[in-house]
Amino acid sequence: MSNDNQEEIALVEPRFVDSLDDCFFYHTMTLPQFGEVHAHWDLRGRFNEYIGGVNLEGKSVIDVGTATGFLSFEAEKTGAARVLSFDMAHASQQTFLPFIEKFATRDPEKHNLEVERWKNAYWLCHRLLGSKAEVFYGDIFNLPQELGPFDVAIIGSVLEHLNDQITALASISRLTRETIVVVTPLLESEDRIAHFEGSSDRPENDFTWWTYSAGIYREVFRMLGFEIKSISPGEYFYDYGQRFEKRYTIVANRVSEMP
Numbered sequence: 001m002s003n004d005n006q007e008e009i010a011l012v013e014p015r016f017v018d019s020l021d022d023c024f025f026y027h028t029m030t031l032p033q034f035g036e037v038h039a040h041w042d043l044r045g046r047f048n049e050y051i052g053g054v055n056l057e058g059k060s061v062i063d064v065g066t067a068t069g070f071l072s073f074e075a076e077k078t079g080a081a082r083v084l085s086f087d088m089a090h091a092s093q094q095t096f097l098p099f100i101e102k103f104a105t106r107d108p109e110k111h112n113l114e115v116e117r118w119k120n121a122y123w124l125c126h127r128l129l130g131s132k133a134e135v136f137y138g139d140i141f142n143l144p145q146e147l148g149p150f151d152v153a154i155i156g157s158v159l160e161h162l163n164d165q166i167t168a169l170a171s172i173s174r175l176t177r178e179t180i181v182v183v184t185p186l187l188e189s190e191d192r193i194a195h196f197e198g199s200s201d202r203p204e205n206d207f208t209w210w211t212y213s214a215g216i217y218r219e220v221f222r223m224l225g226f227e228i229k230s231i232s233p234g235e236y237f238y239d240y241g242q243r244f245e246k247r248y249t250i251v252a253n254r255v256s257e258m259p
Protein backbone atom coordinates (compact mmCIF):
# COMPACT_ATOMS: atom_id res chain seq x y z
CA MET A 1 0.00 0.00 0.00
CA SER A 2 1.66 3.26 -1.03
CA ASN A 3 1.89 6.28 1.17
CA ASP A 4 2.12 9.62 -0.58
CA ASN A 5 3.70 11.26 2.47
CA GLN A 6 6.40 8.64 2.88
CA GLU A 7 9.32 10.59 1.47
CA GLU A 8 8.71 13.46 3.89
CA ILE A 9 9.64 11.44 6.95
CA ALA A 10 13.03 10.01 7.78
CA LEU A 11 12.66 6.24 7.61
CA VAL A 12 15.69 4.39 8.93
CA GLU A 13 18.20 3.05 6.40
CA PRO A 14 18.79 -0.71 6.84
CA ARG A 15 21.86 -1.65 8.89
CA PHE A 16 24.04 -4.54 7.83
CA VAL A 17 24.47 -6.84 10.84
CA ASP A 18 25.97 -10.31 10.48
CA SER A 19 27.10 -11.38 13.94
CA LEU A 20 25.01 -12.51 16.90
CA ASP A 21 27.65 -10.91 19.13
CA ASP A 22 26.43 -7.46 18.09
CA CYS A 23 22.84 -8.33 18.97
CA PHE A 24 20.51 -8.63 21.92
CA PHE A 25 17.37 -10.61 21.13
CA TYR A 26 13.98 -10.04 22.76
CA HIS A 27 12.06 -12.61 20.69
CA THR A 28 13.11 -16.22 20.26
CA MET A 29 13.63 -16.56 16.52
CA THR A 30 14.30 -19.26 13.95
CA LEU A 31 16.77 -17.83 11.46
CA PRO A 32 18.42 -19.05 8.27
CA GLN A 33 22.15 -19.53 8.95
CA PHE A 34 21.81 -19.40 12.77
CA GLY A 35 18.85 -21.70 13.49
CA GLU A 36 17.11 -21.17 16.84
CA VAL A 37 18.13 -18.10 18.81
CA HIS A 38 16.56 -18.07 22.26
CA ALA A 39 15.50 -14.86 23.97
CA HIS A 40 12.96 -13.47 26.44
CA TRP A 41 9.70 -14.46 24.76
CA ASP A 42 8.89 -17.29 22.42
CA LEU A 43 5.82 -16.30 20.43
CA ARG A 44 6.50 -18.69 17.57
CA GLY A 45 3.28 -20.29 16.34
CA ARG A 46 1.20 -17.93 18.47
CA PHE A 47 1.06 -14.80 16.31
CA ASN A 48 -2.58 -15.06 15.28
CA GLU A 49 -3.72 -15.54 18.87
CA TYR A 50 -1.39 -12.79 20.13
CA ILE A 51 -2.98 -10.24 17.77
CA GLY A 52 -6.53 -11.37 18.57
CA GLY A 53 -7.16 -13.07 15.23
CA VAL A 54 -7.20 -9.80 13.26
CA ASN A 55 -6.93 -10.48 9.52
CA LEU A 56 -3.93 -8.55 8.14
CA GLU A 57 -4.32 -9.62 4.48
CA GLY A 58 -3.72 -6.55 2.31
CA LYS A 59 -3.55 -4.23 5.34
CA SER A 60 -1.04 -1.58 6.28
CA VAL A 61 0.31 -2.26 9.75
CA ILE A 62 2.38 -0.36 12.31
CA ASP A 63 4.16 -2.56 14.85
CA VAL A 64 4.69 -0.31 17.87
CA GLY A 65 7.68 -1.30 20.03
CA THR A 66 9.00 -3.82 17.54
CA ALA A 67 12.07 -5.00 19.54
CA THR A 68 13.47 -7.96 17.53
CA GLY A 69 10.63 -7.53 15.04
CA PHE A 70 8.89 -10.90 15.37
CA LEU A 71 5.43 -9.31 15.04
CA SER A 72 6.43 -7.28 11.98
CA PHE A 73 7.88 -10.30 10.19
CA GLU A 74 4.84 -12.43 11.01
CA ALA A 75 2.54 -9.63 9.80
CA GLU A 76 4.36 -9.71 6.46
CA LYS A 77 4.06 -13.51 6.30
CA THR A 78 0.32 -13.35 6.86
CA GLY A 79 -0.15 -11.00 3.92
CA ALA A 80 0.09 -7.43 5.24
CA ALA A 81 0.67 -5.07 2.32
CA ARG A 82 2.79 -2.55 4.19
CA VAL A 83 4.52 -3.04 7.55
CA LEU A 84 6.27 -0.34 9.50
CA SER A 85 8.29 -1.31 12.56
CA PHE A 86 8.51 1.43 15.16
CA ASP A 87 10.78 1.77 18.17
CA MET A 88 12.25 4.50 20.32
CA ALA A 89 14.87 6.72 18.74
CA HIS A 90 17.09 6.82 21.84
CA ALA A 91 17.19 5.09 25.22
CA SER A 92 16.59 8.43 26.96
CA GLN A 93 12.97 8.16 25.75
CA GLN A 94 12.34 5.08 27.90
CA THR A 95 10.34 5.95 30.99
CA PHE A 96 11.74 4.42 34.19
CA LEU A 97 10.36 4.41 37.71
CA PRO A 98 12.33 7.02 39.70
CA PHE A 99 14.40 5.01 42.19
CA ILE A 100 16.76 7.36 44.02
CA GLU A 101 19.55 4.78 44.06
CA LYS A 102 19.51 4.72 40.27
CA PHE A 103 19.64 8.47 39.64
CA ALA A 104 23.40 8.61 39.99
CA THR A 105 24.16 5.51 37.98
CA ARG A 106 21.66 5.72 35.14
CA ASP A 107 23.52 6.77 32.05
CA PRO A 108 21.25 7.13 28.99
CA GLU A 109 24.21 6.91 26.63
CA LYS A 110 25.34 3.62 28.16
CA HIS A 111 21.78 2.32 28.09
CA ASN A 112 21.52 3.39 24.48
CA LEU A 113 24.38 1.05 23.59
CA GLU A 114 22.10 -1.79 24.77
CA VAL A 115 19.18 -0.40 22.80
CA GLU A 116 21.41 -0.32 19.73
CA ARG A 117 22.08 -4.04 20.23
CA TRP A 118 18.29 -4.61 20.32
CA LYS A 119 18.06 -2.72 17.05
CA ASN A 120 20.94 -4.76 15.58
CA ALA A 121 19.03 -7.98 16.34
CA TYR A 122 16.06 -6.54 14.44
CA TRP A 123 18.22 -5.69 11.44
CA LEU A 124 19.92 -9.09 11.40
CA CYS A 125 16.50 -10.78 11.31
CA HIS A 126 15.19 -8.26 8.77
CA ARG A 127 17.95 -9.21 6.34
CA LEU A 128 17.97 -12.96 6.95
CA LEU A 129 14.19 -13.21 6.67
CA GLY A 130 14.11 -11.06 3.54
CA SER A 131 11.81 -8.55 5.19
CA LYS A 132 10.57 -5.48 3.38
CA ALA A 133 9.30 -3.81 6.55
CA GLU A 134 10.04 -0.10 6.85
CA VAL A 135 11.52 1.21 10.08
CA PHE A 136 10.98 4.43 11.98
CA TYR A 137 12.60 5.42 15.26
CA GLY A 138 10.94 8.26 17.13
CA ASP A 139 8.79 9.43 20.04
CA ILE A 140 5.84 7.19 20.90
CA PHE A 141 4.00 10.10 22.53
CA ASN A 142 4.25 12.21 19.41
CA LEU A 143 4.24 10.07 16.29
CA PRO A 144 4.33 12.12 13.10
CA GLN A 145 1.02 12.14 11.24
CA GLU A 146 2.87 11.69 7.92
CA LEU A 147 3.94 8.20 8.96
CA GLY A 148 0.44 6.88 8.37
CA PRO A 149 -2.33 6.24 8.05
CA PHE A 150 -2.26 2.54 8.92
CA ASP A 151 -5.18 0.13 8.82
CA VAL A 152 -3.96 -1.72 11.90
CA ALA A 153 -1.73 -0.78 14.84
CA ILE A 154 -0.24 -3.60 16.93
CA ILE A 155 0.92 -2.48 20.38
CA GLY A 156 2.35 -5.64 21.95
CA SER A 157 3.58 -5.47 25.57
CA VAL A 158 4.52 -1.81 25.40
CA LEU A 159 1.87 0.23 27.22
CA GLU A 160 2.55 -1.21 30.69
CA HIS A 161 6.13 0.07 30.36
CA LEU A 162 5.08 3.70 29.84
CA ASN A 163 4.43 6.30 32.53
CA ASP A 164 1.52 7.61 30.47
CA GLN A 165 -0.19 4.89 28.45
CA ILE A 166 -3.10 7.09 27.45
CA THR A 167 -1.07 9.78 25.70
CA ALA A 168 0.78 7.06 23.78
CA LEU A 169 -2.50 5.39 22.77
CA ALA A 170 -3.83 8.76 21.59
CA SER A 171 -0.69 9.34 19.52
CA ILE A 172 -1.01 5.88 17.89
CA SER A 173 -4.78 6.19 17.37
CA ARG A 174 -4.31 9.34 15.28
CA LEU A 175 -2.44 7.20 12.72
CA THR A 176 -4.85 4.25 12.74
CA ARG A 177 -7.90 4.08 10.53
CA GLU A 178 -9.40 0.68 11.40
CA THR A 179 -8.11 -1.45 14.27
CA ILE A 180 -5.84 -1.16 17.30
CA VAL A 181 -4.54 -4.33 18.94
CA VAL A 182 -3.15 -3.99 22.47
CA VAL A 183 -1.43 -6.90 24.22
CA THR A 184 -0.91 -6.30 27.92
CA PRO A 185 -1.45 -7.57 31.44
CA LEU A 186 -4.98 -6.55 32.47
CA LEU A 187 -7.28 -6.28 35.49
CA GLU A 188 -10.51 -8.12 34.69
CA SER A 189 -12.77 -5.36 35.97
CA GLU A 190 -15.10 -2.85 34.39
CA ASP A 191 -14.24 -0.39 37.18
CA ARG A 192 -11.88 2.28 35.97
CA ILE A 193 -8.94 1.23 38.14
CA ALA A 194 -5.23 0.61 37.74
CA HIS A 195 -2.64 -1.33 39.70
CA PHE A 196 0.67 0.44 40.28
CA GLU A 197 3.43 -2.10 39.61
CA GLY A 198 6.27 -0.20 41.27
CA SER A 199 7.47 -1.18 44.71
CA SER A 200 10.10 0.84 46.62
CA ASP A 201 11.90 -2.34 47.77
CA ARG A 202 12.18 -3.72 44.23
CA PRO A 203 14.46 -1.37 42.29
CA GLU A 204 15.13 -4.16 39.80
CA ASN A 205 11.61 -3.58 38.47
CA ASP A 206 11.95 -0.02 37.27
CA PHE A 207 10.35 -0.52 33.86
CA THR A 208 6.74 -1.63 34.47
CA TRP A 209 4.40 1.10 35.64
CA TRP A 210 0.71 0.30 35.49
CA THR A 211 -1.72 -2.52 34.86
CA TYR A 212 -5.02 -1.03 33.75
CA SER A 213 -8.49 -2.52 33.98
CA ALA A 214 -10.68 -3.43 31.02
CA GLY A 215 -12.90 -0.55 32.15
CA ILE A 216 -10.12 2.01 31.66
CA TYR A 217 -9.29 0.76 28.18
CA ARG A 218 -12.99 0.77 27.28
CA GLU A 219 -13.36 4.43 28.28
CA VAL A 220 -10.08 5.56 26.71
CA PHE A 221 -10.85 3.82 23.42
CA ARG A 222 -14.26 5.54 23.36
CA MET A 223 -12.59 8.91 23.92
CA LEU A 224 -10.36 8.16 20.95
CA GLY A 225 -13.27 7.15 18.69
CA PHE A 226 -12.81 3.35 19.00
CA GLU A 227 -14.96 0.58 20.46
CA ILE A 228 -13.52 -2.59 22.01
CA LYS A 229 -14.60 -5.63 20.00
CA SER A 230 -12.91 -8.37 22.00
CA ILE A 231 -10.67 -9.04 24.98
CA SER A 232 -9.03 -12.47 24.99
CA PRO A 233 -6.61 -13.97 27.51
CA GLY A 234 -3.65 -16.11 26.43
CA GLU A 235 -0.70 -17.85 28.06
CA TYR A 236 2.63 -17.04 26.38
CA PHE A 237 6.01 -18.67 26.89
CA TYR A 238 8.59 -16.62 28.76
CA ASP A 239 11.61 -18.44 27.36
CA TYR A 240 14.22 -17.09 29.80
CA GLY A 241 12.07 -18.05 32.79
CA GLN A 242 10.82 -21.33 31.19
CA ARG A 243 7.23 -20.56 32.21
CA PHE A 244 3.99 -19.34 30.71
CA GLU A 245 2.61 -15.91 31.58
CA LYS A 246 -0.85 -14.51 31.04
CA ARG A 247 -1.45 -11.60 28.72
CA TYR A 248 -4.66 -10.17 27.28
CA THR A 249 -5.29 -9.10 23.73
CA ILE A 250 -7.66 -6.18 23.25
CA VAL A 251 -9.00 -5.54 19.75
CA ALA A 252 -10.62 -2.14 19.24
CA ASN A 253 -12.21 -0.89 16.03
CA ARG A 254 -12.63 2.69 14.88
CA VAL A 255 -16.22 3.91 15.08
CA SER A 256 -15.61 7.63 14.39
CA GLU A 257 -14.17 9.32 11.33
CA MET A 258 -10.43 9.95 11.48
CA PRO A 259 -9.79 13.55 12.55
Ligand SMILES: C[S@@+](CC[C@H](N)C(=O)[O-])C[C@H]1O[C@@H](n2cnc3c(N)ncnc32)[C@H](O)[C@@H]1O
Pocket residue numbers: 026041064065066067068071087088089093094095139140155156157158161162183
Ligand atom coordinates in the same frame (compact mmCIF):
# COMPACT_ATOMS: atom_id res chain seq x y z
C1 LIG B 1 8.44 -5.75 25.86
S1 LIG B 1 8.96 -5.27 24.26
C2 LIG B 1 7.61 -5.80 23.25
C3 LIG B 1 8.01 -6.33 21.90
C4 LIG B 1 6.85 -6.71 20.97
N1 LIG B 1 6.02 -5.59 20.68
C5 LIG B 1 6.03 -7.85 21.48
O1 LIG B 1 4.85 -7.67 21.79
O2 LIG B 1 6.55 -8.96 21.57
C6 LIG B 1 8.69 -3.55 24.44
C7 LIG B 1 9.08 -2.70 23.25
O3 LIG B 1 8.60 -1.38 23.47
C8 LIG B 1 9.62 -0.45 23.25
N2 LIG B 1 9.44 0.70 24.12
C9 LIG B 1 9.48 0.76 25.47
N3 LIG B 1 9.34 2.03 25.90
C10 LIG B 1 9.22 2.78 24.79
C11 LIG B 1 9.08 4.18 24.58
N4 LIG B 1 9.04 5.04 25.57
N5 LIG B 1 9.01 4.61 23.31
C12 LIG B 1 9.03 3.73 22.27
N6 LIG B 1 9.18 2.41 22.41
C13 LIG B 1 9.27 1.94 23.66
C14 LIG B 1 10.92 -1.21 23.55
O4 LIG B 1 12.03 -0.62 22.91
C15 LIG B 1 10.58 -2.58 23.01
O5 LIG B 1 10.83 -2.65 21.63
